[in-house]
Amino acid sequence: MIKMIDVLEQNLVxxxxxxxxxxxxxxxxxxxxxxxxxxxxxxxxxNDFLNINNASDLAQALDIQQERIExxxxxxxxxxxxxxxxxxxxxxxxxxETNALDQVEIADSLEDYPI
Numbered sequence: 001m002i003k004m005i006d007v008l009e010q011n012l013v014x015x016x017x018x019x020x021x022x023x024x025x026x027x028x029x030x031x032x033x034x035x036x037x038x039x040x041x042x043x044x045x046x047n048d049f050l051n052i053n054n055a056s057d058l059a060q061a062l063d064i065q066q067e068r069i070e071x072x073x074x075x076x077x078x079x080x081x082x083x084x085x086x087x088x089x090x091x092x093x094x095x096x097e098t099n100a101l102d103q104v105e106i107a108d109s110l111e112d113y114p115i
Contacts, residue, residue, distance in 0.1 A: 008033045046090070049089070
C-alpha cells in the first residue's frame with residue numbers, strides 16, 4: 001500500500017504538520033506538491049486511502065460530491081478541475097498518516113462536537 005507521505009516531498013509533509021499547529025494556510029504549497037508528484041503515485045495513494053476508508057463517508061465529511069470522488073478515483077480528473085477536492089483528500093491523508101491531528105488544540109467550546 002502506498003501512502004501519501006511517501007509520494008510527496010518530505011519538506012511539504014513537514015510544512016503541512018507545522019501548518020496545522022500554527023494555524024497557517026499552506027494550500028498553494030500543497031497543490032503545488034500534488035501537481036509535481038507522479039500522477040500514478042498520487043492516484044494510487046488516494047485509491048489505497050479510499051479503499052481502506054469508506055469513500056462515500058469521506059466525500060460527505062469533506063463536502064465533495066460523489067461524482068467528483070469517482071472522477072478522482074478513476075484518475076481522470078484528479079488534478080484538473082478537481083484539484084481543490086484532491087487537495088482535501090491529500091490533506092486528510094497527510095493528517096492521518098502523520099498523526100498531526102493529535103497535535104491540534106481544540107477549543108473547549110468545541111469538545112462536545114464529534115471530530
